[in-house]
Structures are given as C-alpha cells and as structure tokens.
Amino acid sequence: MKSLSAKDRRERLKRAPEIAPKTLATLAKQHPTAHCELDHRSAFELIVAVVLSAQTTDVAVNKVTPKLYERFPDARALAAVEPKEVEPYVASLGFFRMKSKALVGLARAIVDKHGGEVPRSMDELVELPGVGRKTANVVLGVMWNEPDGVVVDTHVMRISQRLGWTKNTDAEKIERDLCAILPREEWDHASHVLIFHGRRVCFARKPNCEGCSVSDVCPAAFDAEHVGRKAAANGDGRRKAAANGDGRRKAANGAKAGALRKAAGPRAAKAGSHAKKRSPRATRG
Numbered sequence: 560m561k562s563l564s565a566k567d568r569r570e571r572l573k574r575a576p577e578i579a580p581k582t583l584a585t586l587a588k589q590h591p592t593a594h595c596e597l598d599h600r601s602a603f604e605l606i607v608a609v610v611l612s613a614q615t616t617d618v619a620v621n622k623v624t625p626k627l628y629e630r631f632p633d634a635r636a637l638a639a640v641e642p643k644e645v646e647p648y649v650a651s652l653g654f655f656r657m658k659s660k661a662l663v664g665l666a667r668a669i670v671d672k673h674g675g676e677v678p679r680s681m682d683e684l685v686e687l688p689g690v691g692r693k694t695a696n697v698v699l700g701v702m703w704n705e706p707d708g709v710v711v712d713t714h715v716m717r718i719s720q721r722l723g724w725t726k727n728t729d730a731e732k733i734e735r736d737l738c739a740i741l742p743r744e745e746w747d748h749a750s751h752v753l754i755f756h757g758r759r760v761c762f763a764r765k766p767n768c769e770g771c772s773v774s775d776v777c778p779a780a781f782d783a784e785h786v787g788r789k790a791a792a793n794g795d796g797r798r799k800a801a802a803n804g805d806g807r808r809k810a811a812n813g814a815k816a817g818a819l820r821k822a823a824g825p826r827a828a829k830a831g832s833h834a835k836k837r838s839p840r841a842t843r844g
C-alpha cells in the first residue's frame with residue numbers, strides 16, 4: 560500500500576487527538592480479549608508478577624509464577640524468608656537475584672506498613688520499594704479499575720506516537736497526553752488494547768498496517784517503521800530516528816533495572832553495572 564502524502568499525514572495528525580476515543584474503540588473491537596497477560600489471582604500475585612516482568616516477557620514470568628505463588632501464597636509468606644529461598648523459583652529470569660531481593664523487600668513493606676494487604680492508593684503504592692507509577696497503575700487498573708493514569712510501556716509509547724496521540728518521548732509526558740485525550744474510564748482498558756495491538760499487529764519493526772483496523776485514520780499508516788521503532792540493522796535515511804527510538808528503549812530498560820536495584824538494596828546496586836554488561840536481552844515482549 561502506498562504511503563500517505565505529507566498533506567494527508569498532517570491532516571490525520573491534526574485530527575488524531577480529537578478522534579482518539581473512537582480510534583481506541585475501533586482497536587478494542589479488533590482486540591476484544593485485551594487484558595493484562597500476567598497470570599494472577601490477587602493483588603499480591605499481580606504486584607509480584609509486575610516486579611518480575613522488568614526486562615523480560617510476560618510469557619517468561621507466567622512460566623515461573625505458578626510454583627512461586629504456591630510456595631509464597633501471600634505477602635506474609637514471602638516476607639518471612641530470605642531472598643536466597645526465592646531465587647530458585649525465579650532463576651530462569653534475568654536479574655533473578657535482584658528480583659528475589661526486591662520481592663522480599665516489597666513483601667516486608669506490605670506486611671509492616673499495610674498488614675499484609677496490597678494498598679489501594681497511588682500514594683501508598685509508590686511508597687513501596689521497587690514500585691513506581693507504572694507498576695502502581697497496573698495494580699490499580701487491573702485489580703480495581705481505578706488507575707491514576709495510563710500505563711505507558713514500550714508498546715503504548717510506540718503506538719501512541721504512531722497514532723499521533725503524543726509527540727513526546729518521555730513516558731510521564733506521554734501518560735499526561737493520553738490522560739488528556741482518553742476518558743478516565745478507558746485508562747486501564749486503553750493500555751491493554753494498545754499492548755495487544757503492539758504485540759500482534761503494530762510491531763516495532765514491520766508493523767502490519769494492512770491488517771490494522773485503524774489504518775484509515777493513523778497518521779503513520781504504511782510508513783510507520785521510522786516512528787518509534789527499534790534501530791534497524793540496515794541503515795537508511797531514517798537511521799537517526801530509529802537510533803533515537805532505541806535509545807529511549809534502552810533508557811527505559813535502564814530505569815527499570817535501576818528501580819529493581821534500588822528495591823534490592825545497596826549491594827545489588829553495586830552489582831548492577833556487571834549485570835548490565837551481562838544482559839544484552841533487555842526487552843519486554
């Protein structure tokens with residue numbers, strides 16, 4: 560399919576924020592089962608899964624959580640052990656030592672400050688070690704449909720840029736833009752729909768615009784690879800844009816690892832530089 564003329568693209572970009580709720584509804588029809596793909600049965604299991612999902616895929620996390628949840632069914636059980644006891648359960652994931660420490664630290668804070676129950680407010684959640692706005696919004700949105708914003712991960716970031724819903728590259732600014740154009744009751748649903756779309760249709764490289772339900776309104780349709788995509792192996796005139804996209808991803812992943820290290824304590828922070836060198840696979844699918 561031929562890419563859009565510059566004039567068409569400008570017009571689509573101009574209209575994009577205004578029609579965002581309708582565009583989201585169309586995407587939701589394409590992905591009617593969009594939901595959080597981290598397996599969980601409680602807020603505790605969900606917050607554990609979100610912490611484990613840093614720098615890995617939901618599929619990898621879902622492979623380890625059944626046995627982890629069975630051995631540590633609640634915050635008290637996890638708070639009562641040393642991180643070493645948790646390590647074997649998460650050993651197949653990257654940064655598993657840091658993640659084990661982070662989980663135990665998180666569970667102890669939940670027990671000490673909240674009687675073993677995951678708190679239900681943004682302020683209380685972000686006070687927990689290793690929990691930032693993104694993790695808190697996943698928990699608030701998925702468990703109680705009360706998010707305080709839109710979860711912005713790499714898929715939400717890329718697709719929001721392609722759809723013309725934001726010009727920003729910083730996650731917090733993108734979140735503000737999305738909150739301004741989408742109705743509050745859609746904030747949680749929107750992130751699941753965009754993540755589903757990013758995993759199944761609007762890929763970072765080679766987005767499937769032919770198979771996309773919003774290609775008639777998307778400003779990046781049929782020419783999206785340079786918008787928010789990963790750096791390509793073969794350079795072209797758009798290499799700079801691609802490199803910027805990759806840089807943002809690296810920064811985001813670095814921040815995630817930083818949060819984990821912070822939650823896991825000073826020794827983990829020291830070890831972080833080595834772990835960074837050893838971890839070329841820093842993606843979340």
Ligand code: SF4
Nearest residue numbers: 761768771774777783
């Ligand atoms: S798949 Fe193509 S048309 Fe659809 S949102 Fe992504 S870039 Fe736009």
